[in-house]
Amino acid sequence: MVINVSPKPLVTQESEFRRLQAQLSSRWRPIDEFDLQERQILVVPSLSLDQQELEKIAGVHHYEERLLFALIRLRNPQTRLTYVTSQPLHPSIIDYYLELLPGIPSAHARDRLQLFSTYDSSKKPLTQKLLERPRLLAQIRKSLDPDQAYMVCFNSTSLERDLSLALGIPLLALDPDLLYWGTKSGSREIFAECGIPHPDGSELVWTQADLAEVTADLWQRQPHLRRIVIKLNQGFSGEGNALLELAPLAAVAPGEASRRERVEALQQAFSQLRFQCPIETWAHFYTKVRELGAIAEAFIEGDSKRSPSVQGRITPQAEVEILSTHDQVLGGPDGQIFLGCTFPADADYRLELQEMGRRIGQALAAKGALERYGVDFIAVRQPPGSPQPWQLQAIEINLRKGGTTHPFMALKLLVEGRYEPEDGMFYTRNGQPKFYRASDNLQKPAYRGLLPSDLMDIIISHRLHFNSSYGTGAAFHLMGCLSEYGKLGITCIGNTPAAAGAIYDQVVAALDRETAAFDE
Incomplete structure (x- = not known):
């Protein structure tokens, strides 16, 4: 077999990707705009991140549901939306989101929604699963008009770029060639360029010896430090961070020992790092250091x-x-x-x-x-x-959707209004400010076994569901997580911060009472 190693195809792909993205300026419209033009949006909610790190998150395969708030786009009567997941979504979950749409009959919105699934629960990014299924890709491609469609995702990697090219539609996301600016080291460069205050820290390194060297340099510059954070260059949700306590190393602190002694002590101390995940070890963490690189950064006390x-x-x-x-x-x-x-x-x-x-x-x-x-x-x-x-x-900078994206999308879905940059508030059309408290991690063992329909029964009986007349109440996501993991996502909207917090507390209390009643 002859393998073509010419760089020409790669250059052609890059130029084609840029050509496709240039089409976004005429296809994309702000979510606040009532749009009567025909639009087609493909949502691929793939978590194209380190799969070993993702395993630390309970029920992470259900996190593809978090972008279901993108169904807000179906408020525009000529918009069609295609949503792809690894496993089929339960019909009641789809019905729940469509019923939340204001001003559009749910049946009308449902006719403009297509659902596809790879029927693959393996530990691979969803985008990779799609690329491995040419027949499914052909079905999706056939359902889209390449002159109207564009694709959105949770985060952008070379996989999403490849999918954009395979489908021949633009990707509304970062060019993967620019991902460096969302890493720990890239973020620090941007902060320095913009004059943004940020903690003292190190350059990017890939070995234990170099990590000890730059950590020693940081400690020398900041001898008052009590703790230093060791950060993988790519991480999320705090899972890529480890804490180094300096009190046990007082004997080799600046002014107390030579630099060589300090570096040697730090190399040994890495085995005692405190990790956010209780099952994490230095041996495993260090494999990630060698793969991704790491920095040392002053812990802000x-x-x-x-x-x-x-x-x-x-x-x-x-x-x-x-x-x-x-x-x-x-x-x-x-x-x-x-x-x-x-x-x-x-x-x-x-x-x-x-x-x-x-x-x-x-x-x-x-x-x-x-x-x-x-x-x-x-x-x-x-x-x-x-x-x-x-x-x-x-x-740090995150060049992707994150944990604060879907709660704000929920607010925009449920409450017609605007974000006002002058004071950083969100107001309804009649000027009522809105506030919310949200979580991805409402999780208790007692909630295991609850179905989405059970959740709806509990919330409706306690009158805690979102009330469109008052513009207050609770909206849910990650409902597919509930039965197996006892885990739920929630956004509680109120007219004051205290009211939003009170709704959250009432939802938790209602779930606790109802699940306790079945345990008796």
């Missing part, structure tokens, strides 16, 4: 800390839009695992978040980035009398 974030979008016209701000709810051993969020972020730093997010978005747009991005921060409360009540430091 503080008696009162928060984890706000800002979300933006770079449109096909290269315009930067701020979409939302959130205060993230974090958990895990060291409070670095994303559990949920509240909208909007605190008024003390909300506008500052927006401004920093805009500058970062403009830098990304100048490099050719496209679609959604998010920036995570740490906020530390300052002493009374300080010029600012909170100090913000940027932590």
Whole structure:
């Protein structure tokens, strides 16, 4: 067999991908716009991330359901939407989302929705499963008009680019060649370029010896540090972070021992790193260091800390839009695992978040980035009398949809209104502000065995479902996770932050009571 090693096909593919993406400027319209033009949208909610890391998330194969809020596009009467999953979605889950659509009969929307499945539960990204099934690809291609359609995804890799090329439709997502700017090291470069405050840290390294060297250098620059975070260059939800406690290494601290002794001690100390996942080990983590690279970064201390974030979008016209701000709810051993969020972020730093997010978005747009991005921060409360009540430091950029994407999409689906950049609030058409509390991790063993229909029975009987008349209540996602894992996603919308929190608490209390009744 003769293998063609000429670089010409690769160059042709890259130019074709760029040609397809150039078509987005005439096909994509903002979600707020009532669009009467014919549109076709293919949703491929593949988590094209490190599959070993994904295994740490309970029920992760159901996370393909999180983009079901994209059905909001069916509010436009000439829009057709195709949704692909690894395993078929339960009909009651689809019915639930279609019933939430305001202003459109659910039957009308259902006629414009196509569902495809690979019937493959293996631990591969959904996009890879599609590429391995040429007959299924042919069916999907036949269902799409290449002059109207475009594709959206959770995150963009070479797999999504290959799928875009195979189908001959543009991908509304980042060119995978630009993924570096969403890594830990790439984020730090962007922060430095934009003048955004961020923790002191190291260059990117790939060996244990080099990691010890750069960690020693960081400690030398910051001898007051109590902890240092070792971060895989590519990670998500805090799972790629490990914490190094410096107190046990006091004997080799700067000023107490030579640099050589400090580096040697650090190499040995890596085996005692604290991981967010209880089953993680240094041996396994180090395989990821050699594969992905890692950095050492100063751990931000503080008696009162928060984890706000800002979300933006770079449109096909290269315009930067701020979409939302959130205060993230974090958990895990060291409070670095994303559990949920509240909208909007605190008024003390909300506008500052927006401004920093805009500058970062403009830098990304100048490099050719496209679609959604998010920036995570740490906020530390300052002493009374300080010029600012909170100090913000940027932590990382996410060039993909994230844990704050689908709650805000839920708000947009359920409540017709607008996000107002002047104050960072969301208002209904009549000027009522809206707030929410959301989580991907409402999980308890007692919830196992609940079907989506059981969930609806419980919520409706307790009058906690979303009420379109009042614009308040609870909306759910990850319902496919419920029976097997006792895990559920939820977005609780209220007219005040306290009201949104109260709805969340009432949902939990109702589920607890109902499941306890069956255990008696």
